Amino acid sequence: MSLLVVGLSHRSAPVSVLERAALGGDAQAKLLTDTVAAEPAAEAAVLATCNRVELYADVDKFHAGVAELSTLLSQHSQVGLEELTPYLYVHYEDRAVHHLFSVACGLDSMVVGEGQILGQIKDALATGQSLHTAGRLLNDLFQQALRVGKRAHSETGIDRAGQSLVTFGLGQLAEGRPVTEWAAGKRVLVIGAGSMSALSAATLARAGAGEIVIANRTLERAERLARILTEPGSDTAGAVARAVPMERVPAELARADLALSCTGATGLVLTGQDVEAALAGRAAPLALLDLAMPRDIDAAAHRLDGVRLVDIESLAEASADAPMAADVDQVRAIVADEVTAFGAAQRAAVITPTVVALRTMAAGVVSGEIARLEGRLPGLDEKERGEITQTVRRVVDKLLHAPTVRVKQLAAEPGGAGYADALRTLFDLDPETVASVSRAGGADRTEPSTNRGRS
Secondary structure, eight states: OEEEEEEEETTTSOHHHHHHHOOOHHHHHHHHHHHHHSTTEEEEEEEEETTEEEEEEEESOHHHHHHHHHHHHHHHSSSOHHHHGGGOEEEETHHHHHHHHHHHTTTTSSSTTOSHHHHHHHHHHHHHHHTTOOOHHHHHHHHHHHHHHHHHHHHSOHHHHOOOHHHHHHHHHHTTSOHHHHHTTOEEEEEOOSHHHHHHHHHHHHTTOSEEEEEESSHHHHHHHHHHHTOTTSTTTTOOEEEEEGGGHHHHHHHOSEEEEOOOOSSOSBOHHHHHHHHTTOOSOEEEEEOOSSOSBOGGGGGSTTEEEEOHHHHHHHHTTOOOOTHHHHHHHHHHHHHHHHHHHHHHHHHHHHHHHHHHHHHHHHHHHHHHHHHHOTTOOHHHHHHHHHHHHHHHHHHHHHHHHHHHHHHTSTTTTHHHHHHHHHTTOOHHHHHHHHHHHHHHTOSOOSOOSOO
């Protein structure tokens, strides 16, 4: 089996296509179950963010895998296969590993170096684990991607190369002024209470916003976020925050200086007419930040006097010209090293079940011969029997030690997978015994995660 990723992102597709290809939680779950039910795939995971949709799978056939994964992405999105295909990219084996590690480090983000992607990778892994579509390979891959991403942020200055999408968007609205200066005292309406909305609200609270109003379809979630922002001892403890139901959005929008929206809605949350109505009778400009995919705020708001709208599409254009720090080269070196190490570890893991099966067979041979000896020499006392048993076991262990250590080393090298086949052939190992060891090893690592929080 081999790793394959098929996907599209802000680098390969226009925002209009990404919007229609976006997958909600239910669609992601259905895509995963349908993928593992398809013939070429044994495992699957979906990484779906505001600017990418990627399907990872362990497949036994490359061309059939590409065709099947592309078709499944089309079926579960709102984009026909013929329209979607030109925007898809394909990565296979080591290139697929390199791609995910680069994504985890923020090298492939709209804003280079942003760290939110780590939480999204963690969520993708947790979803695959909970649905039992992520097996040994994808568990190893995504867990290692998280470690690589954390290593990049701790060992380099990649954080200086970029910002979070929230900070970048606010920076675009501030138009060159410090965000803390621009946001100070502003009345803010945050629509949505998910992780991105929470990050946005906290960022604005720390920047000195005068009031933060949180609207959400589930009022309890909005109330919980408002409590977190005003919690004593937190770095946002001085914030003024309150929660309102969604039907209060028009009235709150009319009072707001800034409205930020990031929901999972499939349609518009604020239409052009909604924004136009909020402008009636006010002299102050209205700033809008739309971080949702598909978009929450009607693009027609761009054309209204007194409105400044920043959305995913305008952020993509602005980020294309953003400078990249020298630390990016250091992160790329880390990614290259980690890809090599991961490939070696995976190739070495292929040989492990065969080595375990070989040692199991050898232990069986020893036990059989000791039992035969006891039948021929019934007069052996317990001490003599123990010494003979230990001697035979030591001889077998010493004979197997060097070849098994060496075969693991050789298997870690490119093209080393053939050593497992050679070992099975030379020692006439039962394929079912080897397979049972593989299944046991995989099962140990596919238990659902108990921690589904963000990094």
